Amino acid sequence: MSHALTIDDLKKSFGPAEVIRGVNLRVEKGEVHAVIGPNGAGKSTFFNLVSGAFAPTSGEVRLHGQRIDGLAPEKIQQRGLARSFQVSNVFGNLSVFENLRCACFKQCAAGYTFWRPAASVKRANRRAEEVLAMIGLADLRDSPAGALPYASQRALEIGMTIAGEADVVLLDEPTAGMSNTETTQAIELIRQVAEGRTLMIVEHDMGVVFELADRISVLVYGEIIATGTPEAIRNDPRVKEAYLGEEAA
Amino acid sequence: MSLRLSPWRALAPWLISLLVLLVIPLLVSSNGTFSIINLIAINIVFALSYNMLLGQGGMLSFGHAVFFGLGAYGAIHVMNLIGDAGYDGQGFWAHFPVYLLPLVGFATGALAALLVGWPFCRRAGTAFAMITLGLGELVAAGSQMFPTVFGGEAGVFSNRMVGPVWFGLELAQPADVYWFSAFWVLLAVFAMWAFTRTPLGRMSNAVRDNAERLQFIGYPPRNLRFLVFIAAGGFAGLGGGMAAVNYEIVTPESLGLLTSGLALLMAAVGGLGVFYGPIVGAIVVTVMNSLLSDYTDASILYVGLVFLAVVMFAPAGLGGGVEQVRQSWRRGELTRQLPGWLGGAVSVLLIALGLVASIELVYQLSHGRDKLAQVLGLQPDPSSPLVWLGVVALFAAGYGVARASKNYREARS
Amino acid sequence: MLEIIVFSTLNGLLYGLLLFMLSSGLTLIFSMMGVLNFAHASFYMLGAYFAYALGLHVGFWPALLLSPLLVAGLGAVVERFGLRRVHEHGHVAELLFTFGLAYVIDETVHLLWGSIPVSYTAPDYMRAPLFSLFGTDYSIYRGVTMLIAILMFAALWYLLKKTRVGMMIRAALTHGAMVGHLGHNVPRLFMGVFAFGCALAALAGVIGGPLLSTEPGMAQSLGPVVFVVVVVGGMGSLLGAFYASLLIGLVQTFFVALDVSIGDLLNAVGFAVDPYGEVTGITLASIAPMTPFILLVLILIFRPRGLMGELEP
16 A cells, blocks of 8 residues: 655754654555644644644655655645644634635635636635535634634634645644534544545544544654554553553553 | 625625716815815825735735835826927827826836835734835935935926827816826726735735635745735835826825825724725825814824724724624614714714814914814913813713713623 | 044944933833834933923923933823723734824924924033044033943843842743733733833933934934834844944944945945946935945845844744
């Protein structure tokens, strides 16, 4: 099976502190790959390195075999990797629909267009409506995104991430801070998102992780100590010790 | 509020504007009034172009006048070229009508923005504000050094009655210039409105709201800011071109911080968040500036106070206030909310009266009577404590009404 | 030549110290509150005018003390009833507020004192020469001004580094929320810092007024330069502001003093150009007012965090 993401010996230091200390990871095409780990393990930094928010100190990141490490976020996005954010990160004064449509412009090469109305960019409008229906926010189509309730903002966040038709999608704690019902809905949405895509997801909620993930990697102190199926991870003694141990006790 | 308006609803504001522009000359006859209206037209274009930066793109500029002024200079130099070419009727400029000079202004402004803008657009926020301030001061100071281009302190003169005349559209009297202004203001406003509906217009809102996220949907914020900067520079230049034709003189003042500040003032007073806000702001500020200066030396102070009051008490501007009322009306809550708002307006009016009274009294003490007092038919004696008691009473009443209406608003919300 | 160098250095230092007096207040306010106070130079102008008006009644020296106190009080009122109110609407609203405030103060000064300079001067005995070099006098007042500026700098340093309030201020610079959680009254600290910054500006106006000119345009001519100092020095860095002030003070003074045109310079290094052309005939003296802004644009392009700043603005 070919790899969607290949990460080799990825390192990142902030001053003297080495936060990511040599991560090696293969994410296979079409899988849902969860990255878990205790607080402060470097999960968010790891995502930021892969998505281009930070440049790594050393190491390589390959997307479908092509190096993307050190590229600007927009370049990485153009190559088909999109990410969501842990804290909702939307265009607050724009409507929900407009948020989604803006996220579609890159695919239509329309973002710099000033000679025709946005409404005439058919493909972006169609795609935005599709995603709008998919994330279940059709009722809130014209509300400003900043005024949405929390769970809806999270859904919009995911919607914007996939609107650009990226085939590798990184979701950073998509269910953080949600109630049980909201989490169930979110899992359903992520399942839909996963269809035909490669998904890497950082998540704290173990229920969500074991429900969704094909494989799981455990990140502890900037290193991946284990990768495997949920079953294997559940039974891995190192993982138990480092992470699940506290919960098991 | 639905974004999908019926075609008539979408056309209505334009038809009404057109109607107003057509009716104005039937009601107005004095050249003085036409001059003010022409100035309003120029300022509308200038303020709206400024709002492309601040309101739409989130870039606070203190140097926008550079593009307005350069546009004006570009236009007036071409006007002189047209005049010169008129002697023998040869060459390109001999066939270029003065009517189209705003296009020259647009090109000059956009070109200037294109040349200087790239390093500026790396960041928005304070850095952008400071670097545009520096640009403004630099160009204003530098203009003194090149008298052949900028004409020194006196500026560059020209004559607009040159070149070919199309369709009998002469530009002799302010009333003639009115049609020129009306045409261009309508065209420019429509173009800037249309810009907000394009993908780039939408993306400029996105870069304002959240530049970081923009990168992750595939666009570097700098490119978008740069394009908006050029467009805004172009439209400011168009306004400058209109000004060149209107005044037949361009001075280095048009490049400076005061002119940049005027754009900011008009846009903020009218409201940055609503498309028509800067139009309202341009009308209000221009009218205040033009009318008040006939009656009082403190006119600029009054404009400044209005600006301060808007920033403090109505950050959404006049246009934002109108939107608020409209939405409340649409929700059917207007009858419930209006008394509170009216109370607020009355308190502002009372306090404003108190301020005007105290400013005029102080002015009277230091300089003798201002004309404003005479116009109002008042002969107050600033040395009498009763007069000052009246001023205090105005303030107190304003404060009281403000408190009461605030309580009312809070009780109903 | 030596005469030019000595006097330009002295005058440049003096101008630089005045700039620093202004920019230190602005920097303090900016780094504490995140507010770039557009009206800062207007408070400087108020300082000069208040000192002039008070001086007519109480004499030069008492006015020199009273005027900054008065401006500090005004600053406190502005912070308490103006800035604090617009704070919730964000930094752009704050900047707009101070912009409007500058407008209002400048116009008020216009109205009250007219548009021509007022005769705010140092007492006669202060205008006597302190020393003479190459036949040019250096007045006592210039010496005293420099002394006051240096004293103020020392006092500021002592206040920030050695006192409890200074420690609180420095803590609030980096960890504003934490200082609040520790039970200190941060809003009051803000008000105090704003007032203090305004007082520093006023002090610059009080002692600078007689040297430069006390006229309603003084805020507008110096205000942008002070911004340049703050940005070039690095936003929020007092030491950076100090270096930038001296740099700009010296560069501007030397440019004014040197009677040389661009063409002369080019000719001196081997180009053969017409020293009276439109571009080559421009003298350094006429470029002088532009130098701060050239510096600003260059800094923002090549070193956006300024000389000593840690963060980009």
